[in-house]
Amino acid sequence: MARTQGSRAEITGPLLRDEARRLFARQGYAAVSMRQIAAAVGVQAGALYAYTPDKQALLHDLLESHMQDLLAAWTDTPGADPLARLERFVRFHIGFSLDNSDAVFLSYMELRNLAPDNFARITALRGHYEAALEAIIRDGIASGAMQVEDPKLTTLALIAMLTGVTNWYREGGRLDRDRIADIYWGLARGAVGAH
Template sequence: MARTAGSHSDITGPRVRAAALRLFAQHGYAAVSMRQIAREVGVQAGALYKYTPDKQSLLFSLLKGHMDDLLAARAAESHPADPVAALRGFVEFHIAFHLERPEAVFISYMELRNLDAAHFDVIERLRRSYEDELETILRKGREAGVFDVPDTKIATLAVIAMLTGVNTWYRAGGRLSRDQVLTIYWDMVRKAVARD
């Protein structure tokens, strides 16, 4: 029997992805076997191959799915022409989007190294397109004389690293509300790039 009685492909497929995401985030990609994922989902190990050809493809689909969701959500946001307003919008979007997906964010950064070269290139291109938007905002702000950023690429990477770092410490119900975190981080980013 390939599938546990009562399981359905439209339900089991997403459950496979959710279980893999959870297990990869908890134990690391290398430490998780297809058998563990199957056990978590409640199917025979051989049944997983109905949903993914192998563990590498499963990791890639999780990372690509995260980037596709990120880019689609960002495209749906407003993009003000004013560089300061655009930067604030980017900062608030980045934090709010990523706080909702801590496991996806964790594996997107920690497990990128486990992708084969072809899959890595796809994810890197998607990441670059997201980073390029922030770099464009910083460049426009520099050209308008409102940002003092000597190297927009380094500033882009530094800002994204700082914003993504919120996921390592923020907990709902903690000392700071999400809105307070957004305000504090916006203030730090603004001061880091502002012209004196």
Template sequence: MATHAAKTASRPKGLETAKRVRKAALKRFANAGYAAVSMREIAADVGVRPGALYNHFPTKQDILKDLMLSHMSELLAAWEMADFPDTMDPLERFVRFHIGYHLERADEVFISYMELRNLEPDNFKAIETERRRYEAILTSILEEGAAARRYKADDARVATRAIIAMLTGIPTWYREGGRIGKGELEDLYLTMVRKAVSPERTDRQTEAG
């Protein structure tokens, strides 16, 4: 009983330590890159011995996988909870959500997209599954919009990846306090996205050809 009580009492402390490990690793990976970071460095940032990390994450790869899966899980949950006017066009809703969400999480975005190459095969598959779930949201919007003749995309999945790649690149250069505010930024990118899938644009290109 005493042993069980001790384990129960230590659980909150263990969860807090794991949280600190994630935070330290996130910062290290974003600043130096996954390959250049050691478990010893992460442990030093957390203030524990390197061996203590293995109680929470057996390998550095497990930390990377955890960070990426958490990012995707939180992203999908945030989309489900997003509060936009019912009258707002679904494409506008997605663009504004994606930009707003990712601008607040530059480190998570950098790691989730730039460190995919460092994932082991099984971990890569797990992350890709979640990424496809998110991409499916925009693909559905484009397909339904095309059926209603609001948008035009020869291949909705390819268009989805192109749009997401463009929007996800914003945190790499945008800095708050510059000449463009967040609202104006969203407007500018929304205009570009709409033009990219505009039926009128496609019709004009066909006529010009």
């Protein structure tokens, strides 16, 4: 089937991804059909297959690009003060998550819908990001700046806590992003036994 008259590949491809991300985040991957995505994009359903082989590939692509963007955006400074590095991580994670809330939601809630090989690829990327935070925590323990019983568990708990901001934050609410980051930094500092 052809594209709707006036549609263009350089516009339709990104729009397809944006609309699929939005629909999956609002309604859930299983509830959204390729026909619904096509309607949101403004093309016939068959035209979507010029951009993706199927819905599973589309979900994988969305999750993979989110993780690659996250990993590319994060930079650490090994050897610097571990508490300063942890603070940077906290503020980075909150900001990135709020700027990409639909992608973050998909990354956590729809991971279960990936085929086993796609699941393995995404969890490997997540493992790289988790390892970055765990390295900061291990350096903090080694320097005496942090006191934690289990660095891996602390890493996972901190990421879950920080990512949770996307569930309740609303622009224009009681707290602005900077204040939220300040409070989360205090919570993270406490979680690693720093003063």
